[in-house]
Amino acid sequence: MAEDIYATPDMTQKVMSDRGEMEERMVDIYVSADTLRGHDPCSEAKDPIPENTAGDLHSGAGGPERSLSRAAAVCLGLLCALLLAGVAALGVIYLIKVTVERQQLQTKYDILTRERDQLNTSNINLTRERDQLNTSYINLTRERDQLNTSYINLTRERDDLKRKLCRCCHTECQDGWSRFGCSCYYVSAEKKNWSDSRQDCRDRGADLVIINSPEEQEFLNNLTKTVWIGLNDTVTERNFIWVDGTPLTTPTYWYGSQPDNYLHQPGSVDEDCAEIYYSPSQVPPPKTWNDNRCDSNNFWVCERRI
Incomplete structure (x- = not known):
């Protein structure tokens, strides 16, 4: 009896016994699972689980489910690889595009x-030229003012010399003409339009009167007649010129709002010729100039320089 106690135990029998108990337990587990799924345990009992199958369950091989899991994992890995490749390709394309656009922007920026x-x-050159032109303009303006001053002075001296010459000159005007200052004047006794009046003056070796001074204006006002003078704007409206081609400057003797180019009736001709209008009660001297229709009939005054 004591020998049996101290004898070396047979481990092979122990392992076989444990394996048998494990197989019985695995069978019980499958039977319980089939019962829960609604399978008939009796039909399953007819087909005992092979020993190699039990071995696979014990080792955890997994069967078809494990194969499907591996396939899914492989597909997922391939999809991830494709996704990464696509992202990398898009990144490269975007980088190339950004680089090209940056180069284009840099080129435009340089231009x-x-x-x-x-x-x-x-701008610097134009500013310099502008300053030079401004300087030149200022200098020219100063020169112009000096020339104007000189012109005024010379005009005064000329007029003084003319007056002195006229005083010394004893030339008489021909019959029918009156002398005033350094000119002879003819006053018509009949009326004609402006053009015919001027032609009569030319036939007499003169022209319609040009008024140069307040004294001459006063002389003509004392004629007590409405007469044509040598002033018109037939070429350009409101641009009156004398018959010798000189533009009208001061002094001027327009009456009131004249010249007004008044139209006597719709469609009538303009008032382009100047006259001295005699009507002391309506148009008091010395400002007696009026614009009238050139085809109107007036007396006229011819002037001939001595």
Whole structure:
């Protein structure tokens, strides 16, 4: 009895016993699972689980489910690889596009910078030229003012000399003419339109009167007649010129709002010829000039320089 106690135990029998108990337990587990799924345990009992199958369950091989899991994992890995490849390709394309656009923007920036520098240079040059022109304009203005002053002084001296010459000159005017200052004047006794009146003066070796001074204006007002004078704006409206081609300057002796180019009736001709209008009660001297229709009939005054 004591020998049996101290004898070396048979481990092979122990392992076989444990394996048998494990197989019985695995059978019980499958039977319980089939019962829960609604399978008939009796039909399953007819087909005992093979020993190799039990071994696979014990080792955890997994069967078809494990194969499907591996396939799914492989597909997922391939999809991830394709996704990464697509993302990498898009990144490369985007980087190339950004690089090209950056180069284009840099080129445009360089061009605009050059144009800006050219414009700045042009602006500097134009500013210098403007300053030079302003300086020249100021100098020319000063010279013009000096020339105007000289002209006024010379005109006064000329007029003084003319007056002195006229006093010394004893030339008489021909019959029918009156002398005033350094001119002889003919006053018509009949009426004609402006053009015919001027032609009569030319036939007499003179022209319609040109008024140069307040004294001459007073002389003509004392004729107590409405007469044509040598002034018109037939070429350009409101641009009156004398018969010798000189423009009208001061002094002027227009009455009131004249010249008004008044139309006597719709469609009538303009008032382009000047007259001295005699009507002391309506048009008091010395401002007696009026614009009238050139085809009207008036007396006229011819002037001939001595």
